[in-house]
Amino acid sequence: MAEHEMIGTSRQSRIMAHFLLVIGVIVVAFPIWYVFVASTHPLQQILRPPLPLLPGAEGPSNYARALSGDIGRIGGVGVDRLLLNTAVVAFGIAVGKIVISMASAYAIVFFRFPLRMVCFWMIFITLMLPVEVRILPTYKVMVDLHLIDTYAGLILPLVASATGTLLFRQFFMTIPNELMEAARVDGAGPWRFFKDILLPLSATNIAALFVILFIYGWTQYLWPLLVTNSNSMNTIVIALRKMISFADADTPWDLVMVTCVLAILPPILVVVLMQRWFVKGLVETEK
Amino acid sequence: MHRAHFPHRLLPWLLVAPQLLISAVFFYWPAGQALWQSMLREDAFGLKSTFVGFANFRRVLSDPAWLNAIQVTAVFSLLTAFFSMAIALFLAVQAEKVVRGRAFYRTLMIWPYAVAPAIAGMLWLFMFNPSFGTLAWPLRQLGIRWDPLLDGEQAMTLVVAAASWKQISYNFLFFVAGLQAIPRSLLEAAAIDGASARRRFWTITFPLLAPTTFFLLVVNSVYALFDTFGIIHAVTGGGPGKSTETLVYKVYNDGFVNLRFGDSAAQSVILMGIVIALTAFQFKYIERKVHYG
Amino acid sequence: MAEISLRDVRKSYSGLEVIHGVDLEIADGEFVVIVGPSGCGKSTLLRMVAGLEEITAGEIAIGGRVVNRLEPRERDIAMVFQNYALYPHMTVRENMAYGLRIAKLSKAEIEERVARSAKMLELGQLLDRKPRQLSGGQRQRVAMGRALVRNPAAFLLDEPLSNLDAKLRVQMRLQIKELQRTVRTTSIYVTHDQVEAMTLADRLVVMNAGVAEQIATPAEIYDRPATTFVAGFIGSPAMNMLPARGLGDALEVAGQRLAVPAPAGRDLILGIRPEHLHPAGPEEPGFELHVQAVEWLGADAFAHGSLADGTDLVLRTPGKAPVRERDRLKVAPDAAALHLFDAGTGRRL
Numbered sequence: 008m009a010e011h012e013m014i015g016t017s018r019q020s021r022i023m024a025h026f027l028l029v030i031g032v033i034v035v036a037f038p039i040w041y042v043f044v045a046s047t048h049p050l051q052q053i054l055r056p057p058l059p060l061l062p063g064a065e066g067p068s069n070y071a072r073a074l075s076g077d078i079g080r081i082g083g084v085g086v087d088r089l090l091l092n093t094a095v096v097a098f099g100i101a102v103g104k105i106v107i108s109m110a111s112a113y114a115i116v117f118f119r120f121p122l123r124m125v126c127f128w129m130i131f132i133t134l135m136l137p138v139e140v141r142i143l144p145t146y147k148v149m150v151d152l153h154l155i156d157t158y159a160g161l162i163l164p165l166v167a168s169a170t171g172t173l174l175f176r177q178f179f180m181t182i183p184n185e186l187m188e189a190a191r192v193d194g195a196g197p198w199r200f201f202k203d204i205l206l207p208l209s210a211t212n213i214a215a216l217f218v219i220l221f222i223y224g225w226t227q228y229l230w231p232l233l234v235t236n237s238n239s240m241n242t243i244v245i246a247l248r249k250m251i252s253f254a255d256a257d258t259p260w261d262l263v264m265v266t267c268v269l270a271i272l273p274p275i276l277v278v279v280l281m282q283r284w285f286v287k288g289l290v291e292t293e294k
Numbered sequence: 295m296h297r298a299h300f301p302h303r304l305l306p307w308l309l310v311a312p313q314l315l316i317s318a319v320f321f322y323w324p325a326g327q328a329l330w331q332s333m334l335r336e337d338a339f340g341l342k343s344t345f346v347g348f349a350n351f352r353r354v355l356s357d358p359a360w361l362n363a364i365q366v367t368a369v370f371s372l373l374t375a376f377f378s379m380a381i382a383l384f385l386a387v388q389a390e391k392v393v394r395g396r397a398f399y400r401t402l403m404i405w406p407y408a409v410a411p412a413i414a415g416m417l418w419l420f421m422f423n424p425s426f427g428t429l430a431w432p433l434r435q436l437g438i439r440w441d442p443l444l445d446g447e448q449a450m451t452l453v454v455a456a457a458s459w460k461q462i463s464y465n466f467l468f469f470v471a472g473l474q475a476i477p478r479s480l481l482e483a484a485a486i487d488g489a490s491a492r493r494r495f496w497t498i499t500f501p502l503l504a505p506t507t508f509f510l511l512v513v514n515s516v517y518a519l520f521d522t523f524g525i526i527h528a529v530t531g532g533g534p535g536k537s538t539e540t541l542v543y544k545v546y547n548d549g550f551v552n553l554r555f556g557d558s559a560a561q562s563v564i565l566m567g568i569v570i571a572l573t574a575f576q577f578k579y580i581e582r583k584v585h586y587g
Numbered sequence: 588m589a590e591i592s593l594r595d596v597r598k599s600y601s602g603l604e605v606i607h608g609v610d611l612e613i614a615d616g617e618f619v620v621i622v623g624p625s626g627c628g629k630s631t632l633l634r635m636v637a638g639l640e641e642i643t644a645g646e647i648a649i650g651g652r653v654v655n656r657l658e659p660r661e662r663d664i665a666m667v668f669q670n671y672a673l674y675p676h677m678t679v680r681e682n683m684a685y686g687l688r689i690a691k692l693s694k695a696e697i698e699e700r701v702a703r704s705a706k707m708l709e710l711g712q713l714l715d716r717k718p719r720q721l722s723g724g725q726r727q728r729v730a731m732g733r734a735l736v737r738n739p740a741a742f743l744l745d746e747p748l749s750n751l752d753a754k755l756r757v758q759m760r761l762q763i764k765e766l767q768r769t770v771r772t773t774s775i776y777v778t779h780d781q782v783e784a785m786t787l788a789d790r791l792v793v794m795n796a797g798v799a800e801q802i803a804t805p806a807e808i809y810d811r812p813a814t815t816f817v818a819g820f821i822g823s824p825a826m827n828m829l830p831a832r833g834l835g836d837a838l839e840v841a842g843q844r845l846a847v848p849a850p851a852g853r854d855l856i857l858g859i860r861p862e863h864l865h866p867a868g869p870e871e872p873g874f875e876l877h878v879q880a881v882e883w884l885g886a887d888a889f890a891h892g893s894l895a896d897g898t899d900l901v902l903r904t905p906g907k908a909p910v911r912e913r914d915r916l917k918v919a920p921d922a923a924a925l926h927l928f929d930a931g932t933g934r935r936l
Binding site: 020021024025027028031032035036038039041042045053054055056057058107108110111113114115117118119120123126129130133134135136137139140141142143144145146147148152163164166167172191196197200222225226227228229232233244247248251260264267270271274275277278279282285286289290 | 299300302303305306307309310312313314316317319320321322323324325326327328331381384385388389391392393395399400401402403404405406407408409410411412413414416417418420421425426427428430431432459462463464467468471491519520523524527528542545546549550555558559562563565566569570573
Binding site: 183185186188189190191192193194195199203204207208 | 634637638639658659660664665666668669670671672673674675676685686689690733737
């Protein structure tokens with residue numbers, strides 16, 4: 008390993024680096040550990056600081072109560088429904104965005120058609136119009152189209168944005184021209200070329216984008232807040248917010264902590280398990 | 295060399311149609327509406343609206359509450375960008391030094407990326423809850439009158455901490471990639487020239503990281519401007535007073551809570567201008583290698 | 588089995604014509620090489636035959652069928668690309684079978700054809716590898732194999748050897764030639780390398796600036812280049828070009844009078860290949876050459892020098908009797924191997 012070592016990185020400074028990294032990791036990971044610990048203690052314990060740093064014995068019973076309907080008794084909607092809603096939104100946004108942006112990027116890179124560049128700029132400019140800057144009118148469109156409290160309403164407006172198209176366009180442009188020509192000489196039309204050549208070659212990019220978009224969808228806040236009135240259409244993040252009242256002492260913190268763990272666990276698993284593609288995709292695509 | 299293309303005419307239109315359709319319905323139409331609405335004023339009953347030109351903009355721009363929001367946003371964005379980037383860079387430099395365990399540290403470092411901003415805010419408020427937060431407890435023991443729900447500066451500290459914490463993962467990944475891209479030979483040359491480790495960092499590593507830093511600065515600003523709505527909404531609700539009311543939060547609040555549509559629309563349009571400027575800036579100075587041909 | 592014919596084929600990009608009307612008749616089974624400097628339009632011409640570029644004007648027929656408006660796959664051709672264009676995610680076997688699968692051949696038939704082509708190209712061991720696990724030469728052979736399995740009416744090869752190192756290039760050159768002799772499929776081969784062109788071609792097309800300057804056998808092109816461009820492009824080192832003037836029964840060049848009949852009063856260019864110069868005898872008229880540099884190659888040597896009036900001249904001598912730098916010697920051309928061109932048009936007289 009000697010050739011990988013930084014010049015002048017002595018043994019002491021490496022140990023120092025490890026020490027600092029461990030502190031860094033503790034700071035960064037502590038809030039997540041802490042919420043997990045809190046979810047395993049009884050309510051009385053949580054309300055009497057300081058909280059122990061290790062999990063308590065109430066874990067199984069807290070989780071059992073939360074999953075068996077206690078959360079439903081607070082917010083009116085069971086945690087299973089909340090997780091389902093959130094999963095539908097996250098998958099819907101991730102898959103929808105990948106399909107839509109791949110299709111448009113494919114058209115823009117591999118075809119010549121009138122107004123091609125106009126289409127490209129039309130898509131590009133949406134980059135500059137995030138939901139936050141057009142909240143009210145977009146909400147009005149949702150009302151007019153009867154999309155309030157629907158999955159379509161939660162997903163559709165977040166499905167089209169320029170980032171995916173730009174990413175795929177950039178990737179498609181790195182594919183050698185001759186590859187497409189070879190496929191054409193071999194007799195492949197647009198669909199076969201896409202299915203047999205382009206799609207397999209894009210696999211890594213798709214995986215990376217999937218992770219990024221899944222997280223994006225799972226962690227949405229402003230939009231679900233606006234387009235859901237009915238509690239049964241809430242995502243888990245919104246429902247969590249509704250469960251908490253910081254001012255009064257009625258908040259069932261033990262159940263809130265369980266909900267919190269359930270809300271952050273799926274995206275954390277996705278990021279950690281798909282880490283390789285995620286890191287590659289994130290760093291390569293956004294730079 | 296000319297790029298080869300499929301000769302089809304109709305097919306490409308079918309392929310771009312879904313995205314164009316969604317963009318038109320959910321982006322262009324509402325954005326146009328925002329522009330139009332920003333020049334209207336509704337009467338007290340919301341029955342009639344009249345065209346008032348730039349009057350809404352004039353009122354917004356001279357509204358002390360809006361000027362306060364600008365200031366809050368600036369402070370919040372700068373602090374968040376600074377802390378999340380500084381901590382991430384520091385940790386990335388340490389990670390560059392170690393030989394073993396890099397993947398391990400990275401795995402533990404990326405968790406917060408997956409946490410929703412709103413949840414990040416709630417976590418921090420839980421830890422620093424004045425009545426039972428485990429980390430608020432030692433502050434009290436030290437004699438600090440800690441109550442972020444009443445003290446504006448403490449509220450700002452808390453949301454900055456939560457927002458920075460969540461963004462460390464992202465910045466860390468980019469700084470690690472940026473550090474790995476720096477040619478080792480340059481650092482070796484500097485070492486042979488007798489530069490100390492600290493000097494090598496400030497005279498070689500840091501300047502060569504400039505593109506990464508610059509890119510992250512823009513990304514973090516956009517993040518602090520928009521994505522942190524959840525933190526503010528979930529933790530402070532813009533308060534206490536208006537001490538954490540950012541621009542986006544105010545647009546939401548004026549539009550959905552106070553139902554002042556004209557003002558909210560005018561603020562949206564101003565925000566749009568800020569986003570366009572930031573995006574243009576980013577593409578002009580950062581994405582030079584991207585060709586839009 | 589197919590002959591290919593190009594009739595007044597032209598290509599323009601947004602109004603700018605880059606191929607100025609090329610006529611070419613290729614017989615069934617013939618191996619034609621298109622050679623020229625980069626940017627002369629040779630690749631464009633090939634891609635027009637393949638159907639990858641539209642034809643602005645003129646007509647291309649393959650096997651007697653006009654293909655102007657046909658897609659590449661409808662033209663019954665196979666192509667080998669300069670960078671091979673192997674599908675990176677497919678194995679060698681899948682790469683070769685891809686076109687056959689699209690053509691909906693039976694599994695057994697595909698298997699049989701791939702095996703046969705793999706055997707011809709000695710690819711048997713490599714069938715289950717991915718392109719990135721192959722060396723440059725192996726990839727080149729796979730690209731050939733992919734064309735071969737299709738059993739097309741014509742092979743189109745676009746600089747297929749230019750990414751290989753010199754030694755491998757010679758080896759592959761021989762293999763391609765042998766392969767084409769075996770399968771006898773009509774082939775068009777584009778290259779900028781004149782050695783490849785000379786050694787492979789049944790017939791050569793020398794292109795320059797969108798025009799086919801000469802279409803002929805390699806020997807004819809070498810012995811009777813039609814224009815100064817062809818004369819200068821084919822042969823290494825290049826043919827010496829000396830400004831000359833016709834005197835009717837003789838020729839005035841570099842202050843010397845050569846007994847070569849030439850139209851009186853015309854400005855001409857006299858072309859002499861380096862190997863067609865020899866040391867002049869005492870009585871023989873010749874040029875005084877001041878040698879400036881000598882390239883010794885072993886079997887022979889090239890002496891670069893200039894004449895009294897400043898004209899550059901290259902002379903080939905046997906390696907055993909080399910000239911030395913700063914030598915002054917008198918050289919004379921072989922009267923039978925002189926080339927005369929019109930100075931204005933560059934055409935051969």
